[in-house]
Amino acid sequence: MKIGVPKEIKPQESRIGLTPESVKFLVSNGHEVLVENNGGYEAGFYNQQYKDAGAKIIEKAENIFKESEIIVKVKEPLSTEVKMIKENQVVFTYFHLAAAKKLTQGLIESKSVCIAYETVTDKEGKLPLLAPMSAVAGRMSVQAGAHCLEKNQKGRGLLLGGAPGVEPGNVVILGGGVVGENAAIIATGMKARVNVVDKSETRLKQLSEMFGDKIIPNLSDKTDLEKLISECDLLVGGVLIPGAEAPKLITKKMLKKMKRGSVIVDVAIDQGGCVETSKPTTHAEPTYIVDDVVHYCVANMPGGVPRTSTLALNRATLPFLSKLAKYGYKKALREDKNFMSGLNICKGNVTYKAVAEVFGYNYITPNEAVG
Numbered sequence: 001m002k003i004g005v006p007k008e009i010k011p012q013e014s015r016i017g018l019t020p021e022s023v024k025f026l027v028s029n030g031h032e033v034l035v036e037n038n039g040g041y042e043a044g045f046y047n048q049q050y051k052d053a054g055a056k057i058i059e060k061a062e063n064i065f066k067e068s069e070i071i072v073k074v075k076e077p078l079s080t081e082v083k084m085i086k087e088n089q090v091v092f093t094y095f096h097l098a099a100a101k102k103l104t105q106g107l108i109e110s111k112s113v114c115i116a117y118e119t120v121t122d123k124e125g126k127l128p129l130l131a132p133m134s135a136v137a138g139r140m141s142v143q144a145g146a147h148c149l150e151k152n153q154k155g156r157g158l159l160l161g162g163a164p165g166v167e168p169g170n171v172v173i174l175g176g177g178v179v180g181e182n183a184a185i186i187a188t189g190m191k192a193r194v195n196v197v198d199k200s201e202t203r204l205k206q207l208s209e210m211f212g213d214k215i216i217p218n219l220s221d222k223t224d225l226e227k228l229i230s231e232c233d234l235l236v237g238g239v240l241i242p243g244a245e246a247p248k249l250i251t252k253k254m255l256k257k258m259k260r261g262s263v264i265v266d267v268a269i270d271q272g273g274c275v276e277t278s279k280p281t282t283h284a285e286p287t288y289i290v291d292d293v294v295h296y297c298v299a300n301m302p303g304g305v306p307r308t309s310t311l312a313l314n315r316a317t318l319p320f321l322s323k324l325a326k327y328g329y330k331k332a333l334r335e336d337k338n339f340m341s342g343l344n345i346c347k348g349n350v351t352y353k354a355v356a357e358v359f360g361y362n363y364i365t366p367n368e369a370v371g
Helices: 020-028 047-052 061-067 101-110 131-148 178-189 201-214 225-230 267-271 306-334 353-359 366-370
Strands: 002-005 032-036 056-058 070-072 090-093 113-116 170-174 193-198 215-219 234-237 263-266 287-290 293-296 343-346
Touching: 002 061, 020 032, 020 047, 020 306, 032 047, 032 061, 047 056, 056 061, 070 306, 090 306, 101 343, 101 353, 113 306, 131 178, 131 234, 131 263, 131 267, 131 293, 131 306, 170 178, 178 193, 178 201, 178 234, 193 201, 193 225, 201 215, 234 267, 263 267, 306 366, 343 366
Parallel strands: 002 032, 002 070, 032 056, 070 090, 090 113, 170 193, 170 234, 193 215, 234 263, 263 293
Antiparallel strands: 113 343, 287 293
8 A cells, every 4th residue: 555644734733644663664564655855854753764664755745645545644634735635545634624614525525535533433432543642732731821821921920830838820621531631630740729620420530539639620510610710820621522513611701700811721722612712823823812811722732742742643543554554444444443433524425423413514424435
């Protein structure tokens, strides 16, 4: 199988779909890998490393899309890339289609086979290909939020961990999943006062066992969320409905109750955000202010630490990519129902229910689409 790895072109996105080690593994199994010139440079992976691993270095992305049967990326294809995708070509990447109607329509028209990292499941119903980046984003969220609280970043001028004789800041984490857990690891490590809000009593018990009295668990339907956020200095939005648009838990009205200079880090922005006033930002211009509240809504947070992120992502994606390359997408998906969950679009059909519903497309099951 011929596998193509184009350079990411989303602003400030320096991750790459495959590391040299992953390339070496695929080549040793009889596959051909094409990597765009300097595609991994900003993540610390160089052309010579890819050559030594057996890859061919290709100058232009157009040639990679033209020659490859499988395209492996990190972020969703931008409009220039969508135009290069061929009919029946397999594209394996993060898509987050529920927040991207134009992209969804473009991929439908391409008649390609789109398998989304973020909706592949495991036997427990978890999301193994989303988890590594959620972990990175969760940890970065508190780092970023702490930085945004500094006065020169237009924050409250507050040190999240406090100081001798000075109380620490208050952190509220919405969602106790992978993002929330990892945000709590950093926030508690900084000695902040941490509230975690989740709808699952079971999950809150797990987190309480993990963190002890370092966190305050809050069951969402028994919590006065408006009061909680009015007291917080940093709000981390880590809620997720797999493959669907994030619920808007924080309204414009609620925002007015927050402290001047407090900070929101909306990690759910890839799926539309869980705060009504959220809109995507970039690493170059990460923040904006609404009602005196700093909003940090970078849509590709792990792209800020591309080496760590690429290594973590490849550990999770390589086994699935190996199946795709060995068996082709039909057999690989048919033999693994959890992998089949990743199929979002197949040859002109929307095969992920939440995406079809949010945009009003006709939905067919992945099994029907694959045949």
